[in-house]
Amino acid sequence: MLKSLTKVLSIICVLLLLISLVGCSTGSQDTGTENDEVTPNEPGETQVDEKGEVVEGPNTNNGRPYNLKPVKWDSRDDRYLYGINATKLPVTDKPVTLVVWRAFNSTVMKGLDECEVFKELEKRTGVKVEFVYPPVGQEADNFNLRIATNDLPHMFSTPPEYPGGYRKAVEDGIYLELTPYYDKGLMPNIKWLRENYEEIDRDIVDDEGRMFYWPMIDIVPSHPWSGLWVRADWLEELGLDMPKTIADWDNMLRKMKEAKGVAPLALDITRWYGVKTNYMFIAAYDTGYDFINKNGKAVYGPLEPGFKDWLTKMNEWYKEGLIDPDFATRDPQSYTANIANGKVGACGLAYGELGQILETGRSLDPDFSLKPVLQPTSYDGQVIHLRQNNSIVRGDRDFFTTRLVEDGLDEIAVKWKDYWYSQDGGDLCSRGPEGVSYRWKEDGSYEWIYPRLKDREKEGLDFWTLYPLFKLHNWGYLRDSTAYEFRPEVYECIELWSTQDASWVMPDNISFTPEESTEFNNIMVDIRTYVDEMTLKFIMGQEPLSKYDEFVTNLKNMNIDRATEIINAALQRYLARK
């Protein structure tokens, strides 16, 4: 009873938080308390007529009706809430072929032209796509060689970083700047999104308000994909509650060690499934492992006062044998295998790893059960401000090249690509053509109906192998980020982790000038090498904690202040964007 009440409360919290973070037109970073009056599922006021023209925009002050349960907000009635259909189809009268470069590796299809989305897209827009693929694993080489030999496609889809950044690529005459086309009114769908969603308007441009790329935009704020987990079956066995504070963790880890004879905590510092992504315990000390946005100012986590306290706690746990003694040397596979083997009571983990771990764990121990848990607090009344978080405007970007201008296809291409951000276009990309890959059910939810999904078990295939046949993933389009098949545990962890605030997380879309980026990276490669090394040594006791001050001095000597200055300037420019 109590449990389900907390669950309901936590869901409400998530919703409020998301509304306030994303939808607030005032742009304040506060938690959602002031928006109490907003009903989450209240329909917006956008109406679209048959011609796809917008009749009336939504009242943005109300925030957007987000709900994390996909079944509900994917209903037929709600789906017109996220975009409009302002593209006049088809976008061209004469046949047009665009060459698109995209990394591709699939065992179920020969090429992306087999994908249902592109077949349907061609029917609707009149634009045919011809794909060129870099060799698997050689994407960066192929990208650089194409540029060096002037062998450009019309569009690079999610290419590697251009040396010096995308603005340099525009200066060098490779990428095409999109601002003029936007100003000409050739992107009505994006225009609508920008006018109605403040975060999109802020994140889709650089500091001078110029547009360079077609990003993946999540119509549902992308959920955290990494956080803390505990073995629920062990908790039950030991008669413990879910730990909430660092003191609870002390107690839990000790009891687990005693009862199970293992070092129960799988800690990760330097790779991507722990401290670096989900602020494993470091959030409890009001700091992070890299730069954080502490109340509108960029600060470097290891220089914050809490960092030493975090090190001290980790060192204490390590000395007590509560932390996996091999944690520093584990690669991802060894890390996950250790969890699945039942040698771990608590860990940081991305939900992407969950399938393999649960499958293996349960085959070895039928009671095996992992439950998500919130970041603990270290003092009374503490509010945690850090967790894994993504911006609505994601880092997956498609770039147009100057070849479009040479071939006189630029305006058609812009209209075509803008269609990907319309409601219908976004739906098509997210889920594939209706009636082919999915269909709406009576209750307003949808189900996948793509034929090969049905007998996938026979073929030994899964959703994640088959999806390229009928839907897109990680392109520049208006994405429904829940249009995938998830395990039930995944919904559970997303709901829970989302309840914690993420306002200190550095925004994804701050931008550097090429000079800044080079200087910043030069300083940080050395500093990150040093911090990784020293953090591990402090935790494992190879360096005494009394040397922390020396550590700070060394960071200063390595020019951390200059790096902070650069990133802080970028942050200020970002926050000052209209």
Next chain:
Amino acid sequence: MYMQTRGERIFSYFNYILLFVICIVTLYPLWHVAVASISDPILVFAKRGFYLWPLGKATLKGYSLVLNNPNIVSGFLNTLFYVGVGTTLSMVVTILGAYVLSRKGLYWNKVVMGLIIFYMYFQGGLIPFFLMVKNMGLMDSRWAVILPTVVNTWNLIVMRTSFTTVPDSLIESAKLDGASEWRIVWVIAVPVLQATVAVIALFYAVGRWNEWFNPSLFFTSKNKYPLQVILREILLKNSTQSMTQIGVVGQSEQESYRLLVKYCTIMVATVPILLVYPFLQRYFIHGIMIGSLKG
């Protein structure tokens, strides 16, 4: 006849035992891969480290996942072509070059050796190399794989060094018999050094067999890809990294076969080339030189 002393007999036993131990130790990595490739995938994932026998019930599912790839056969045939043609061409050029460079009294030899050694250390890098292939009109041609790597400098130098051990008297006497330089290379020098020639051929063949970087750069169509490039694609497609990058979970059995696929791929990629060496060993015969001197 030479008689063994007591000490030498003891040494001999000791030697047999030592070599046996070395065999066991060095056999392990391959054995590990072989055993893992037919194990129960769930157990392979869970139990890491040292094991000698297949875990759980043996299965060939991993192999069927790898070998069912439609490109495997064409990849294998392509590789046979690259290994066959490439090695032959390499051997002809290397043997001729190394033989000449090993002769004394040639005025230009020092200059050519200097150029070769300098190139060993200073290379132009990927982009100019790529442009060169393009300008020669070799893009998407099988020769783009073979020609730019016809000579391996290390192999050339080793070959040259062994040619210097061929006694001058042997060559001079052949010359007196009226043999041309071309004939001397193939009828006298190569047979005398047949073990080294076999080893260099092995090195070239293994190099070709393992090659994936250049082929992946120069081909736009998959039908010219060698086996290694195909296997690399299978491997990357099944790597944990690429799966977790999309931040998602699969639920079917394929996911648990990822690891198995890794081991099976390695087996498919290495076993055929492993089989070459035993056949080459028949060229490892002592005392060829006597024969040619007397003959």
Next chain:
Amino acid sequence: MKINLSNKSQLQASYFPLSSNWRSMIAKDWAKHWPLYLMLLPTVLYYLIWGYGPMYGIIIAFKEFTPRKGILGSPWAGFKYFQEFFTSPFAFRLIRNTVMINFWNLVFAFPLPIIFALLLNEVKNTFYKRTVQTITYMPYFVSLVVVCGIIVDFTASDGVLGELTKMLGGAPKNLLSDPKYFRTIYVVSELWQRLGWDSIIFLAALTGINPELYDAAIVDGAGKFKQVIYVTIPGIMPTIAILLILRVGSLMSLGFEKVILLYNPLIYETADVISSYVYRKGIVESNFSFATAVGLFNSVVNFILVILANKISAKMTEVSLW
């Protein structure tokens, strides 16, 4: 002093005494050796086209290279990228680690395959000999990812070596989290993977030794050991010397693949090498110029080393690269 113009030709001849000699020497050399030079032609063409054709790429190290502007069109950067490398607080450590790993590798992984080949050479049973050869050359083909995976497992606190320590009454620990073991682990695993493979070339060289030399040694009353010292080793000396020279000339180069599969920040102290550093830098921002500059620095050092080694070898063993 005044020059007597009538003596001009005489003067030239005395100023350039080599000139005419040189020309006649080349002509004579060609006339005598042209069939050999014809045989050398494919090799020379190969190096000119594929080696020296693209060599202008080296100047990327001195340029602010962007792919679009091309190698020649990019603006000059001078020694900026060299400076960038040498002013890194880790430059010394990176160079030291690279050289030390290569040095220990040279000390152990170079002579042991030779000794192994000699031991194998003493085996009279052909079947046993061939079996041993075939088995020991196999690990070379197992991919690095798998070999390094096995190493990481073996050296973990609960791995084979940890268990062994426990049996012997010690406290097991993770060997890859202590900087002092890294070089040993690297070299031993290198040996493990390459012992058989590296010995092949020596086994081949051994077959070229004239058996009559052994007979002569036996007549002189030499035992097995003396035969090895006075006949076998001198017989394969040219191969040993050349391979050693080449090894010395690669003291500054160490691939990053194996290192990044084995290392972790705790042991950067001994494990972080030049190539792994460049690799980490490249992940954040790919920079052709920086990578080329570092590569060029390595090459220059290696080149100087190979020249020195060659000089020494030419004096001591009369074996020389050129």
